[in-house]
Amino acid sequence: MKWFIGTLLVLNMLTALYGALKQKPETDIHAQDVNAAQLKLLPADWKPPQASAPLASAPLPDVASSAPQAQAPQVASATAAVPQPVKEEKAPAKAADPVKVDVKLASAVLAKTAPESKLPEAKPVDTQAAAANLCYSWGGLDPKQLERVQGGVPLLKLATPPQASVVDEKRGSGKAWVFYPPLATQAETQTLVAELKGKGFDSYIVQTAGEYKGYLSMGLFSREEGAQALVKRLKAAGYDKAKVDSRGDVVKVTTLTFRQLDDATAEKLKALQKRLLPGKPLASCR
Numbered sequence: 001m002k003w004f005i006g007t008l009l010v011l012n013m014l015t016a017l018y019g020a021l022k023q024k025p026e027t028d029i030h031a032q033d034v035n036a037a038q039l040k041l042l043p044a045d046w047k048p049p050q051a052s053a054p055l056a057s058a059p060l061p062d063v064a065s066s067a068p069q070a071q072a073p074q075v076a077s078a079t080a081a082v083p084q085p086v087k088e089e090k091a092p093a094k095a096a097d098p099v100k101v102d103v104k105l106a107s108a109v110l111a112k113t114a115p116e117s118k119l120p121e122a123k124p125v126d127t128q129a130a131a132a133n134l135c136y137s138w139g140g141l142d143p144k145q146l147e148r149v150q151g152g153v154p155l156l157k158l159a160t161p162p163q164a165s166v167v168d169e170k171r172g173s174g175k176a177w178v179f180y181p182p183l184a185t186q187a188e189t190q191t192l193v194a195e196l197k198g199k200g201f202d203s204y205i206v207q208t209a210g211e212y213k214g215y216l217s218m219g220l221f222s223r224e225e226g227a228q229a230l231v232k233r234l235k236a237a238g239y240d241k242a243k244v245d246s247r248g249d250v251v252k253v254t255t256l257t258f259r260q261l262d263d264a265t266a267e268k269l270k271a272l273q274k275r276l277l278p279g280k281p282l283a284s285c286r
Contacts, residue, residue: 139255
């Protein structure tokens, strides 16, 4: 009896083992050996049936559910195991920025429709011309002094020559002479001399040749104020023809005006003045 029960247990274990071994485990199709003779090359323009769905996302066949078909020819499985060439799909070109497109279109339309208008070109500022606005006058030059200055002015290389103004100036000892014109005859003049002497006025007749020959000399004063005071007394006494002559020579005096000078030229002019005529300074002008 024990021997019979033991035999049944062994048979049951063998049956269970056979059933376990008969069930085929899941197969890794990528681990299967591939026969090179059974490979099938796909054409270059081949596309998967569903082009819109990426090949990588296609679900793998359920090997467990297809267990009864495990004995299918290896050609099909080998074909499925071979990676298929997939054409790289180029990413669609990025759409142009609508804002930039509008700007380009607007610029093109304006360029065709709007008339060309050129802005006035900005002229470069001439700093040297803007600074050439200094003015100096060099005056009181007698003929000899003017000749010296005119010899040095060309060294300044002026763009505008100096302007000259000339006036007559009497220069001399500074003394004033009071005279009285002669009368019609010399006898009448001598009578006038005696008459003036009687009223307290000294005089004598000029005998030297010249412009004033025959005139009555009433006196020579060191200052013009004294001469004018004598003339006033003579007129008060009834001798209204008496006059004053400031003794000296009439000299033409020139004043040079230098305009539109820049700083550099003004400095050269000042140096020229100190070298030629230090006693005749420059004066600013407008």
